[in-house]
Amino acid sequence: MAEVKDTKAVEKTPLFGKEEKQLIYDPLFDNNPITIQVLGVCSALAVTSLVYPSLVMAVAVVFVCGFSSLFTSLLRNTIPKQVRLIVQLVIIALLVTVVNFVLKAFAYPVYKQLSVYIGLIITNCIVMGRLEAFAMANKPWRSFIDGIGNGLGYGAILVLVGVVREIFGKGTLFAGSGIDMMMIGPSEDYWINTMATEGWQTMFGWYANNNLMVMPAAAMFVIAIVIWIQRARNPKLVDIS
Amino acid sequence: MGELINVFIESAFIENLVLAYFLGMCSYLAVSKSLNTAFGLGLAVIFVLGITMPINWLINEYLLVPIELEFLRFILFIAVIASMVQLVEMVVEKYSPGLYAALGIFLPLITVNCAILGGSLFMVSREYTLPESVAFGLGGGFGWFLAIIAIAAIREKIRYSNVPPALRGLGMAFLITGLMGLAFMALMGIDPAVIAGPQ
Numbered sequence: 001m002a003e004v005k006d007t008k009a010v011e012k013t014p015l016f017g018k019e020e021k022q023l024i025y026d027p028l029f030d031n032n033p034i035t036i037q038v039l040g041v042c043s044a045l046a047v048t049s050l051v052y053p054s055l056v057m058a059v060a061v062v063f064v065c066g067f068s069s070l071f072t073s074l075l076r077n078t079i080p081k082q083v084r085l086i087v088q089l090v091i092i093a094l095l096v097t098v099v100n101f102v103l104k105a106f107a108y109p110v111y112k113q114l115s116v117y118i119g120l121i122i123t124n125c126i127v128m129g130r131l132e133a134f135a136m137a138n139k140p141w142r143s144f145i146d147g148i149g150n151g152l153g154y155g156a157i158l159v160l161v162g163v164v165r166e167i168f169g170k171g172t173l174f175a176g177s178g179i180d181m182m183m184i185g186p187s188e189d190y191w192i193n194t195m196a197t198e199g200w201q202t203m204f205g206w207y208a209n210n211n212l213m214v215m216p217a218a219a220m221f222v223i224a225i226v227i228w229i230q231r232a233r234n235p236k237l238v239d240i241s
Numbered sequence: 242m243g244e245l246i247n248v249f250i251e252s253a254f255i256e257n258l259v260l261a262y263f264l265g266m267c268s269y270l271a272v273s274k275s276l277n278t279a280f281g282l283g284l285a286v287i288f289v290l291g292i293t294m295p296i297n298w299l300i301n302e303y304l305l306v307p308i309e310l311e312f313l314r315f316i317l318f319i320a321v322i323a324s325m326v327q328l329v330e331m332v333v334e335k336y337s338p339g340l341y342a343a344l345g346i347f348l349p350l351i352t353v354n355c356a357i358l359g360g361s362l363f364m365v366s367r368e369y370t371l372p373e374s375v376a377f378g379l380g381g382g383f384g385w386f387l388a389i390i391a392i393a394a395i396r397e398k399i400r401y402s403n404v405p406p407a408l409r410g411l412g413m414a415f416l417i418t419g420l421m422g423l424a425f426m427a428l429m430g431i432d433p434a435v436i437a438g439p440q
Binding site: 038090231 | 260261262263264266267270271312313314315316319320323352353354355357358359362363366405406407408411412413415416418419420422423426
């Protein structure tokens with residue numbers, strides 16, 4: 001018993017200890033918000049046809065998720081139980097409004113592309129889910145880490161889906177961001193030139209852009225495959241229903 | 242009138258909120274395990290979308306735009322939705338206990354259903370008029386209703402199929418939704434103007 005007490009006393013001191021690390025790692029893999037908890041699928045699948053908007057969306061959600069957890073946790077003892085949902089919604093809506101205007105000012109093209117999906121971060125279930133499940137019962141710093149971790153877990157899937165869809169659908173990466181990597185396509189400008197007549201590039205002569213990947217439905221297939229791989233590797237995650 | 246039918250058909254079939262825009266995905270995946278509950282939730286969504294859209298339209302047009310408070314749009318819209326859901330819940334409970342028993346549990350869930358807020362935001366960005374926004378709300382709700390009923394029915398059937406264990410449940414739901422999305426794309430060929438008749 002004495003030992004247990006000791007470890008608890010020690011744990012209080014490090015700012016980024018083992019538990020905090022767990023809070024980041026867990027949602028990235030075994031407790032991923034999208035593939036395991038099925039939260040927050042709503043607002044963002046439509047933006048993943050290109051990597052750049054997915055990345056922006058991911059950063060926005062990490063920001064909103066982290067800071068809404070922090071603020072809610074700071075206020076947790078003053079919020080009455082009955083109106084907590086409204087208070088949480090107002091905190092989230094405030095942060096999303098900030099994100100909205102920052103993007104409008106500094107990244108107008110991507111703001112146009114994301115259109116209503118920025119506003120829809122408000123109703124993104126991970127944000128509210130984390131507030132309800134974690135921030136209302138934990139200290140500010142840990143809630144902040146937890147929010148960031150869940151935002152990252154969400155963003156990781158978003159970017160992964162974006163990469164797959166953009167490479168196979170358009171043959172590019174980061175189109176529209178200014179980096180514009182041309183990966184594979186039928187001309188000299190691409191890294192892999194499918195029209196090449198000599199060298200190793202001739203191996204890819206069969207390649208053609210897959211238009212299915214540009215369609216919204218492709219996001220569902222890519223996520224289904226991620227879920228499949230994840231659950232095949234870790235049978236504990238399989239749900240029976 | 243033809244214009245309104247256009248908007249309705251477009252929002253219900255061609256630009257289905259779930260299958261084309263992925264709105265309301267969380268409750269769509271979580272509540273589609275049985276047909277009965279899916280039916281209840283679907284009705285509630287039609288109901289709430291049909292009510293919140295015109296109210297948000299009025300607020301946007303007569304309150305936010307004239308005094309240039311558009312930056313408060315998100316907060317006001319979500320507050321309207323939350324309070325409308327609460328109000329609808331109370332009214333339904335008082336006057337129609339039967340309907341309340343059917344919808345009751347699902348109404349609070351709807352506050353955080355992205356389809357509702359998404360509908361209102363689409364309404365603003367597409368600059369609908371008041372009657373159009375009503376048609377869009379009802380049409381979008383109907384499309385959502387159709388989608389959740391279809392997937393619930395399929396998921397009830399697929400329980401008896403021999404699916405790889407790792408894909409069971411959630412994985413299959415994603416795959417089916419993807420296939421349904423592809424199937425709904427076939428409806429893109431519909432020309433709403435033809436159905437609505439000469440204007």
